[in-house]
Amino acid sequence: MPGLQDNTKVYTLNDGNKIPAVGLGTWRATSEDNIKEVVESALKNGYRHIDTAAIYGNEEDVGEGIKASGVPREEIFVTTKLWNDDHKNVRAAFEESLKKLQLDYVDLYLIHWPLDGSFDNKNAKISDAYETYLELQKLKKEGKAKSIGVSNYTQGRLESLLSHPEVTIKPVVNQIEAHPLLPQTELYNYLKKNDIFITAYSPLGSADSPLFKEKNVLRIAEKNDVEPAQVLISWAVQRDTIVIPKSVKTSRLVSNIKTFQLPDEDFEVLNELAAVEGEKRTNDPLPAIFQD
């Protein structure tokens, strides 16, 4: 059984572009966490994929970290996301993100939520946001966003998006919460069939995660002599999803990118965990968003 190794797996997206399987998440990572140094350190420790978003308020620091790392731009995969308030303002919001990141293109631009207004805006509409997506298509055609995709989409909203004749470029990913307590099995199967990758967010169960107290996760970690986080990240990669664990601690950054091949019996236990223990979603800002 191969042991822990720095994960250098790269997937080919449905538009031919390549994405490193393991990336660094940056939600709730701010200047107070020295996010610039965190990004720099991640890149110096082998990460080649950074996930940010306009709403995280850290694009400037992420850009500084990229620059400070000295890693050539073309070796780094950078994702950022359009915030809900900017669905009618895509170009300006995108240009603002580029400026803050000090980049002239991003590798992946996502619609953060299928919602055209803040979570607390009663007039905000949940939909497939296809008009917004058409603006992303233009950015892709101009080469300013090398790939485009969505986040927090249900199967129904994706089906609806793909049914518009003007939608000619498939999203390359749907970034959704995914971990052993929320395997998203149906959506996983639908996306796989349609050649759209899952990017698994909150793969460790986010802050104060129940997964770090889950007896099977702890047992599998102990049995294989690895960290619980490494079990969760390895599981995500083993089921062919992209995964973006967040940490602002160098020691965790370094260990989170080391994955291993889970023995079949352990992989199966994790595949069945939600069915046995019950599902647990950590991000639920607007429950109606996860119902079609």
Ligand SMILES: NC(=O)C1=CN([C@@H]2O[C@H](COP(=O)(O)OP(=O)(O)OC[C@H]3O[C@@H](n4cnc5c(N)ncnc54)[C@H](OP(=O)(O)O)[C@@H]3O)[C@@H](O)[C@H]2O)C=CC1
């Ligand atoms: N598209 C979307 O709507 C969303 C996207 N995301 C993206 O996904 C990323 C990851 O999700 P996120 O919700 O941040 O949660 P994660 O599941 O990545 O968990 C992060 C938490 O786990 C801790 N942690 C990290 N590594 C370890 C470790 N080895 N052992 C123990 N604890 C650890 C972190 O603390 P510390 O930093 O102190 O190490 C932090 O509290 C986000 O940062 C963001 O980029 C997230 C939510 C929604």
Ligand SMILES: O=C1Nc2ccccc2C1=O
């Ligand atoms: O990235 C995000 N993390 C979140 C957590 C709660 C609500 C929204 C979000 C995001 O958009």
